[in-house]
Amino acid sequence: MTPETYQEIRDAARRGFAVVISAAPFGILFGAVAVDNGLTIAEAALMSATVYAGASQLVGVELFSHHVAPWLIVLSIFAVNFRHVLYSAAIAKHIRHFSLWQKCVGFFLLIDPLFAESERRGDAGIRIGFVWYLVLGLSVYVPWLVLTVLGGVLGNLIGDPEAIGIDVLLPIYFMGLVLGFRSRANWLPVVVASAAGSILALHFVGSPWHVSLGALAGIAVAALLPLDGDEAGAPVGDPVEGEA
């Protein structure tokens, strides 16, 4: 193993640890809620292993318990996960050099923190190596599975996540990721527009659409604000709509 590879693995594992700390309560919570809502532990584990998107998994098991039509459950999970379309478009410039199967694996593992960490590494001018990406991805994926099973076994022993203060960890973690991008162009107007858009959309449209609508508000602001430097003469059009 070259020193560079060793360095990549160490960096990825270290970042994965921070992700697992903040996501762990939700892995356990998902397992517990899933079993509580009538899934078997094996089914909960299958869901964590294949869907692998925490928020949408919680929405899914919530709907299972309400005997909602299957297609509506699938559509709801799709809606919650729609933001990943934006991730996979935005990350394209960093992972073009992946081989086809590396892309197939890479996109499967593409969760919020993995996307954010990849963008940050790309911003720093470091090439995204597949080893780094895979180690970071698996260092979250494997614990997520283990925690789901653990939550399913513990069931309701955990009780109320608010009582032990773990419900705030994920929002704080995401806030930390947002702050990590504050050197990017138009960061503040984008954040303000997304925040306002998501809060308004939550109020007037409802969950989970507030995520996509709020994100589109921020992205539209970035697309419409004046571009810096020599690109100012580019065609204006309405490129955001095509992205949606």
Next chain:
Amino acid sequence: MEALFRPEMVAIIVAAALATYATRFGGYVLITRMKRIPPRVEAALNAVPAAVLTTLVAPSAVTGGLDVSLTLVAALLVGLRLGVLPMLAAGWVVVMILRHLIG
């Protein structure tokens, strides 16, 4: 004994997994079909991380109750100086104190 897997549940989970995988692959397929990425599209893509991740935070800051709002403000102040792990630690301490004080 209860079955490990029930077929209808597995079908829903697999369909949801395929739909999710499509969202994770789809954006890449769309964007790489463009010969050249217009600057405004690039500016839009550049805003994706901050724009999307903000929507996962902002609503809980407003609708999560006073304890959550104050905790997120405290975490924000810490985050302007320090990294994510200190934010998590500070946020957890603050929310536990607040819940102890205001019930």
